[in-house]
Amino acid sequence: MKATSHLQRPNRSLQVYAAVFLVVLYLPVLLIPLFAFNDSIYVRFPLRGFTTQWFVELWNRQPAWNAFWNSIRVGLTVAVISTVLGIVAAKAITRYRMPGRTALVTFIMMPLVIPGIIFGVALLVLLSRMGVPLSLYTVTLGHLIVCLPFAVATLLPRFEGFDRSMEEASADLGENGWWTFWRVTFPMVFPGVVASLLLTFTISFDEFIMAFFLTGTDPTLPIYIWSQLRFPQQFPSILALASLVLFFSIPLIFIAIWVGRLGVSQSSEGTAES
Amino acid sequence: MPEALDRMTRFSPTHPPPGEMPRIKTGRIATLLHRNETLRGYLLMSPTLAIMTIGIIIPFIILLVLSFWTRQGFEFDTTLTLTNYRRVASEPIFGALLARSLWISGVATITTVALCYPMAYFVAFHVRRNKMMWLILITLPFWTSYLLRVFAWKVILGYEGVINSALISLGWIEAPLEFLLYSREAVIITLAHAWAAFAILPLYVSLEKIDKSLLEAATDLGDGPVARFFRVTLPLSMPGVIAACFLIFIPTTGDYITPALLGGPDGMMIGNFIQVQFGPVNNWPMGATLSIVLMLWICAIALVFLFVTRKAQERIA
Known part of the structure; x- marks a missing residue:
């Protein structure tokens, strides 16, 4: 015990490092809202004063609204489909003796590490050979590929985390598979489902490179932002748009990670105790 | 909550082996599915695998094939050649x-x-x-x-x-x-x-x-x-x-x-x-x-x- 406390003696320089690390991590993101309220068309110091005119200008801009609704529609569709597919995949992987399990999981997780641009161009080539016109549907397909690994990664620990005998108990008590799923399995994995929905929605909402290759005439929000970056006079209103996106996505992600982790750490503690 | 359920199941009588679980008899395919765990697993997995196949495997194959084609004006010359790979290997800009x-x-x-x-x-x-x-x-x-x-x-x-x-x-x-x-x-x-x-x-x-x-x-x-x-x-x-x-x-x-x-x-x-x-x-x-x-x-x-x-x-x- 004494040795442990000796090992865990607070280390002043490490603490300072950690503090600086966090500041540097957040500073760039915090600069965006700072300049969004700055009363100058140039993004530079010294600050000129407080204004909300960039937000007003943004509010009156129809293309930005269109792009926003496009992203919401794609994001919701992708979140629901990828979470349902994630649930199905996680259940199959954890509940059945499947040969080639590891290979399957690796395959699903592939889009996590392979450069997105390769998936983007590969899908673009396929769609154009098939003569499918680019639209929000093709963006949705691209986002599904990107979001599925995150859905599975969020849901897998959930399905692994609880005792299989609970499902068997339900079957013993006369429920069929369908009702066992809704009355036992689903409530147990519910936090994972919420986390997966929130995460996949945010990833799709922010995704750029797939949408860059697969968007037709209707842009998503990141594509709209990209198209406006060429015009320096648009900078302030893009900063305003960016701060709004950050303002709404940070709490969403925070809830997602919190809900997703909370249960998992509890259940793993549960198994550790028993 | 998980612990409570855990305890409940621990004190319940031992479960019958999966084969003896009560089930409704519904034809051959259902029986086959019930017996064969692997098949059931893959069936459950199939929508996910289908999306991954459409989104990853098929595009990759087509990308690979396309890389052996060449451009002909606005169309592709579909004879398979190594021309592109040779260009990548020989022209210094790519390297x-x-x-x-x-x-x-x-x-x-x-x-x-x-x-x-x-x-x-x-x-x-x-x-x-x-x-x-x-x-x-x-x-x-x-x-x-x-x-x-x-x-x-x-x-x-x-x-x-x-x-x-x-x-x-x-x-x-x-x-x-x-x-x-x-x-x-x-x-x-x-x-x-x-x-x-x-x-x-x-x-x-x-x-x-x-x-x-x-x-x-x-x-x-x-x-x-x-x-x-x-x-x-x-x-x-x-x-x-x-x-x-x-x-x-x-x-x-x-x-x-x-x-x-x-x-x-x-x-x-x-x-x-x-x-x-x-x-x-x-x-x-x-x-x-x-x-x-x-x-x-x-x-x-x-x-x-x-x-x-x-x-x-x-x-x-």
């Missing part, structure tokens, strides 16, 4: 671009892992309460829009950006520093910042797993803190370091946004060139070839890296 991409993401990877290691170490060994809070705080920015984070760095490093204008208004410099934006360094800084969370998580997991009694043993046997770190902690956390390197190096080699916004002509990477082939230049077969070549390079480097680290670990053990 230079590939080498630069691999070099930039290599440096970015090493920088990120080196800077994140102390942070992961701090959370694993020195934070005792609210570890989860710390981890969320570190990973949170990673989930926000990549485009906006890169854009933020453009605002910071720009010609009239935050750093330059701040230095000028402080009177430290007279003209803006030009090397900040549109350079390889700008790309490396931005990549290192943007991918930090990908390094922290595997590093943290491997450090957290280390048996603390080994550290005590090292101390008892006379190792000081520095020797203990290099002889016990660092070797035991190598799996995390390797995982972190892979997780950053592979996706960053094909990055598009960062070099496009911050790289300038000198910091352009292979991803930008692939996009140009599919966009303005309109030579899709060449773009496909470059994508395949990039994939091959990534695989080759990953294999060599794995081989070397495995050898090194064998030597230590």
Whole structure:
């Protein structure tokens, strides 16, 4: 015990490092809202004063609204489909003796590490050979590929985390598979489902490179932002748009990670105790 | 709640083996499905696998085929040739671009892992309460829009950006520093910042797993803190370091946004060139070839890296 406390003696320089690390991590993101309220068309110091005119200008801009609704529609569709597919995949992987399990999981997780641009161009080539016109549907397909690994990664620990005998108990008590799923399995994995929905929605909402290759005439929000970056006079209103996106996505992600982790750490503690 | 259910099930009578579970008799296929677990598993999995096949396998095959075609005006010449691959091998611009991409993401990877290691170490060994809070705080920015984070760095490093204008208004410099934006360094800084969370998580997991009694043993046997770190902690956390390197190096080699916004002509990477082939230049077969070549390079480097680290670990053990 004494040795442990000796090992865990607070280390002043490490603490300072950690503090600086966090500041540097957040500073760039915090600069965006700072300049969004700055009363100058140039993004530079010294600050000129407080204004909300960039937000007003943004509010009156129809293309930005269109792009926003496009992203919401794609994001919701992708979140629901990828979470349902994630649930199905996680259940199959954890509940059945499947040969080639590891290979399957690796395959699903592939889009996590392979450069997105390769998936983007590969899908673009396929769609154009098939003569499918680019639209929000093709963006949705691209986002599904990107979001599925995150859905599975969020849901897998959930399905692994609880005792299989609970499902068997339900079957013993006369429920069929369908009702066992809704009355036992689903409530147990519910936090994972919420986390997966929130995460996949945010990833799709922010995704750029797939949408860059697969968007037709209707842009998503990141594509709209990209198209406006060429015009320096648009900078302030893009900063305003960016701060709004950050303002709404940070709490969403925070809830997602919190809900997703909370249960998992509890259940793993549960198994550790028993 | 989970514990309560756990206890309930533990005191319930032993379950009958799966084969004897009550079931409704509904024809042959249902019986077959009930008997064969593998089949049921794959059936349940099939929608997910179908999407992955449509979205990954088929596009990859077509991309591979396309890379052996050539452009004919606005159409493709569909005879299979190695022309594109020969051009990539012979024209120096492709080699230079590939080498630069691999070099930039290599440096970015090493920088990120080196800077994140102390942070992961701090959370694993020195934070005792609210570890989860710390981890969320570190990973949170990673989930926000990549485009906006890169854009933020453009605002910071720009010609009239935050750093330059701040230095000028402080009177430290007279003209803006030009090397900040549109350079390889700008790309490396931005990549290192943007991918930090990908390094922290595997590093943290491997450090957290280390048996603390080994550290005590090292101390008892006379190792000081520095020797203990290099002889016990660092070797035991190598799996995390390797995982972190892979997780950053592979996706960053094909990055598009960062070099496009911050790289300038000198910091352009292979991803930008692939996009140009599919966009303005309109030579899709060449773009496909470059994508395949990039994939091959990534695989080759990953294999060599794995081989070397495995050898090194064998030597230590």
